[in-house]
Amino acid sequence: MGVTGGQISPVRSRERFLLGESVEGSVRGPILNSWMRSRMLGLSPEQTDLPYTDDFDPDSRLVRAAVPVLDQLQTRFSGSQMNISLADGNGTVLQRRFGEPALAGRLAPIQSVPGFVFAERYAGTNGIGLALAERRLCQVYGAEHFAERSQSNACSATPIRDQFSGHVIGVLCFGYPRSYEDPALPVLVRRAAESIERRLMEQSSARERALLRTYLDARLRAHTGEAADDGQVIGLDELTDGGLDLQDQMVLKAKATELICNPQRAAVEVSLSHGRGVTLLSSPVTSLSGVEGVVVEAVLTGDSPPAHHLAASKPTASALGALALAATERAESLPWHLADTSAAGRATAGPAEASGAGGGRPSDVRDGAPGTARGLVLVGEPEVGKYAVAARRRLELLAEASTRIGTTLDVSRTAWELAETAVPRLADYVTVDLPGAVLRGEESADPQADLHRTVVHGIRDDCPFYPVGHRVRLDPGTPHMRCLEGEPVVLETDLQATTPAWMVPGLEHARGILAHDVHSMICVPLLARGVLLGIATFYRAQDPAPFGEDDSRLAQELAARAALCIDNARRYTREHTLALALQRSLLPRGLPAQGAVEVAHHYQPAESGVGGDWFDVIPLSGTRVALLVGDVVGHGLHAAATMGRLRIAARNFAELELAPDELLTHLDNLLVRLDREEEDASATGSDGIVGATCLYAVYDPTSQVCTMARAGHPPPALVHPDGSVAFPDLPAGPPLGLGGLPFETAEVRLPEHSTLVLYTDGLVDGRHRDVDVSLDQLRRALAHPDRKPEDTCRAVIEAVAPEHPDDDIALLVARTRTVPAERIATWDLPPDPSLVSDIRGAATRQLAEWGLDELAFAAELMLSELVTNAVRYGSEPIQVRLIHDHDRALICEVSDGSNTAPHLRRAATTDEGGRGLFLVAQLSQAWGARYTTRGKVIWAECALDAA
Known part of the structure; x- marks a missing residue:
């Protein structure tokens, strides 16, 4: 035969194999494995002698059960060159039948007389020996036979099992010319073997x-x-x-x-x-x-x-x-x-x-x-x-496995639970190898290239196997590689008698394993929903009985259950990772530059799933700062996405300089609209938005006043400079999403170096926790006013946060600062245009005192335009304020009693006015307007480094 369809012929492959060349990929896996075992056993292809024994029972239970079936097969193949043989569990042929009786006289005794042993260790690759080694239906064609004498025929062989024990007690083998090959032949062989197995059962009955x-x-x-x-x-x-x-x-x-x-x-x-x-x-x-x-x-x-x-x-x-x-x-x-x-x-x-x-x-x-x-x-x-x-014990183990495997949604822990369940009742040692991608929650595109030892567990601590974390590299022909290539289970029953060929590349490591009396093994792929997740290997050493077919089926069942749990854990890990990545991407990645407070924060996701907790620090005009924490009800991607929408909306509303109660009202209306949209799209399977809580605080370092409002959120903790801790009694307000209910604000004066602590309920609340006890723990953890915010964050988490949180925790610690009075200059003036020049002069002198002469020109122009607008278009009272925000900016503010705000526009070349705000925008790094209870404030900020 030559090369056909791009594949090397079996004859050529066999020649290359015998010459020591690689034939990986050109020979079927079971055949190549058998060739390697035959070579390891020292067999020669020219070997013609097989052991012969007449010490077998010609009237055994197996023979009595098989004779009627063999007779029927002989009748069915009458006149053909079919050679049907029955062998026992050792490979000794017990019976032969021929479609053409004359064949018995023409064939050599080795092919026609019962008593010859065709076990693989004597005959090399052949139908009977391969069926005993692989423990499943096998077919061998022509040159796939190891011995020269068998190259002219093909054969199909299948094991015969005792249905009580599951042990292989015999083999039914059909030998025939290659021209007889038919797709229905393996089915016939299997059905004939099943008939023999049924007759064995009937004998027992x-x-x-x-x-x-x-x-x-x-x-x-x-x-x-x-x-x-x-x-x-x-x-x-x-x-x-x-x-x-x-x-x-x-x-x-x-x-x-x-x-x-x-x-x-x-x-x-x-x-x-x-x-x-x-x-x-x-x-x-x-x-x-x-x-x-x-x-x-x-x-x-x-x-x-x-x-x-x-x-x-x-x-x-x-x-x-x-x-x-x-x-x-x-x-x-x-x-x-x-x-x-x-x-x-x-x-x-x-x-x-x-x-x-x-x-x-x-x-x-x-x-x-x-x-x-x-x-x-x-x-x-x-x-x-x-x-x-034994069957009962196996079933008990399976029942126990259903409760012990998969108790968590952690991939590694689930793999450990498989090993702990199997040792020592099934195996003495268990190893589990998983691809790194699976450990990360992904599917592995190439498991054998990314395999890591995840579990090593056994009856002794000095397990003779590669340790956890070791990068597993597999050689061709190993049971692990065969599992990766598609075999449902690989059973090796005798590792001590003769070293299998697949052990040769790692012989030193193999000797270490064998030195611990390991004598048999079962290798099973971890398959779930069509995805290969890894390999579980079971070893037996202390129990002298080798693994059998019943053990391999039990190992397969355990592995199947564990694989499903591992896949569930993998999918959860992937979704949790995605949700966590989304959550963290929506949270502040860094704190903005501002001088009002010294801030530290901590975010800790729940173990059960990412939730919708968030925090934010938003610089406002006039050196003020907004502090915000919130919590969206629920967990998962939906809660994280909703949190992101609320946080962005809150930041935008804060940029509009809204008061805390007004900002919460806008967030409440937004959440109501979002919830209505979810209800309208309920056919998409969305769970909808249940609600959210929020606490919004604005701190002004020039007045040391903090204005706060909350929507169903826990009140903040306030640490005074003397170390006393209080929880301000703020109006609770309804949670966001109810709609139509008002929010109230409260003002609290914060002395310099006070600490304001905002947190979500995951820090102090829980299914098995008492809120009052948690608040007492928080009070004790905060009673150290000299600590930095970072240290305070760490101490609070260590003292108050649960070890295994079932809800997200967001913590924001802000230590207040103040703007000294000498860095603030204020002038009140009547609405008289002639006084604008006096304000410019006073401002220039103040800037000189602060050492900001370089900014005098820009400040004069900005103040001139802002004061002129206030006098011309505003109403009393009119006030001018300069704030020297140390190392950051110079802030110019002009307030008046009207609610009309100027708008920036492009003036035409023929216009005599309309260029004032344009000049302010060009000279400042930021400008804007905010409304107060007495009117409005127009402000402009000029960076100190611009001088």
Whole structure:
């Protein structure tokens, strides 16, 4: 064969592999892994000898179950060159069938005679060996066989499992010419194997039925001629006419199943609901065909369990709730089942004595007092009982996993919970590797290039694995890489006997693992909603039993549950990160330059999700400053976006120099409009806006007066220079969003170096917190007036904030400053235009005293225009004020009693006026107007560095 469709032919790939060249990507993963294992085992492609043994049971349970199926397959492929073989769990061929009988004579003994062992460690890559290694249906074509002798054929093989234990006990393999290849062939192979598995189940059911019949027949013989009213032999479902509820039946089934695991006489006392007492009695029994089993009988009484001639064994620790289905199954359908309650079983009563085929007495129990009820609970073989107990323990672990895994929305913590659940009940060590993108809440475009060790957990602290945080690099062929490439689970059952090929690149590290007696492993991908989130690996060392198929299925189920929780945590992390990024982008990134207060702030998002808390510091005219904190009800992106809209609106309203109560009224109206818009767009799935709270304060350092108003927000804390802490009694006001209700302002005089602390309710309130206690903690934390605002922020958070906040916390600490009286100059004047020149002269002299002669020309022009406008268009009282804001600016203010404000306009060349405000705007860095209770103030600010 040559190169086809861009792929290298299997013949050429095999040649390159044997020469030591890389064939990654040109050979199917399972085949390449098998080739690597074959080379590690030292096998030669020219090897022709296989082990042969005649020490196998030609009439084993597997053979008896498979013979009818093999006969049907031989008939179906009659006349063809199909070679059908049945092998046991070791790879030894037990039966062969040929579509053309003459093939048996033409083929070599190795291909036609039962007894040859085709396990991979002897035969290399072949159908039987690969199916045992991969534990799933496998197909091998021509040159994909490792040995030269097998290159002429293709084969399809699938494992046969014992449905009780899940163990692979055999392989069904079809060998055929490549021309026979058909898409329906793998389906046929799988269905044939399922037929064999069903027949194995039927054999077990027949064995159990034989045990039950032996028991019932023995009882019938033992009770002949005795009185029928001393007791009654019934089934558990009829015990006390349904007096046992489902939970009681489950408990009895659980105890009975554990008794079946021990093939000896025993008695266990069980306490049920409603004060009922039960004694479970187990007795060995042997059927006529020689099957050895155990029968468990219940003696139920309202007072106390009857005496038993055997010493009662210690009750087992837990119930087998997972076997409750046995309570409704008949003897013909399950190997553990309710006893047959037919007339033959209920015809007589008396001592529960029976004898098996060997003449033994399987039960020697005397009946209790009249009125006690006796009933069969379970009958079964000890090995089957052990499988049932193991199944129960697996189901218990899954039930526990549903409550232990996913208790938080943290990706790393969820991965740890998977490991803690699995150790030690499933594995001795567990590692979890996740891509860095998943840890950040994203999807990983290339998991194998970004894999990090996230969890290492085991029965010993000195786990022999790469530590948490290690960058995991995977080599081709490793179980981890195979999981990343799409295999649902990789099971390695014997790491100690022969070092697998995939361990060779990291042999030193592998030796460290093997030195801790690690002998088997299961590697499972963490898949959720089609996204590969990482890999979980389970190792066994202390338990000598290697991992089996049932363990791998349990590991898959645990990994699937953990993957879903990890994906939920990942999605939450992503949304939380987005909301937090939006929240932080909408909050002030830096504090503006202003001289009225020394400010520090702290923002802490809630653990449950970002909310709508915000704060702001807004410089105003006349050296004043506005301080603002608010809280939008709710969490998530919607609350953060609403917060951003409110903060921008509040800043714009503040720029208009609105009074605190007027600003809150505008915010209230805005929120009502936003809420109405949300209601109109409710079809989009929006949750709407519930409301918000806000506290707005304006501090004037020239008068040391702070004007505040609040809308349903906690009042601020005020720290006086002497260290006393008070909470000013401000009018509460309604929350924003109710609409139509008024807000009130309050004025508080703040001495220099006072500290005003504004905060949101997340600091002092909570589901499990007392507000009064939190306020006392806040009071004590603030009683240090000499601290800087940054230190005060830190102390408050440490002393008052909860360790795990369920609401956002916004904290704003402002230490007040004042403008000294010597830096303020004020002149009152009547509305006389002739006095404008006097004001210019007085201002020039004041600037000279302040050392601002360079600004005299600009100040004279600005004052001349502003005072002229006030005299000409305003009304009394007229006042001029100069403020020397140290190191920042010179502020010129002219106030009058009118409410009309001038407007900047462009004057035409023919106009004789209209250029005054234009000159003011050009000479100042900012100018504007604000309204007061007595009129208005026109102000202009000139930067000191402009001099």
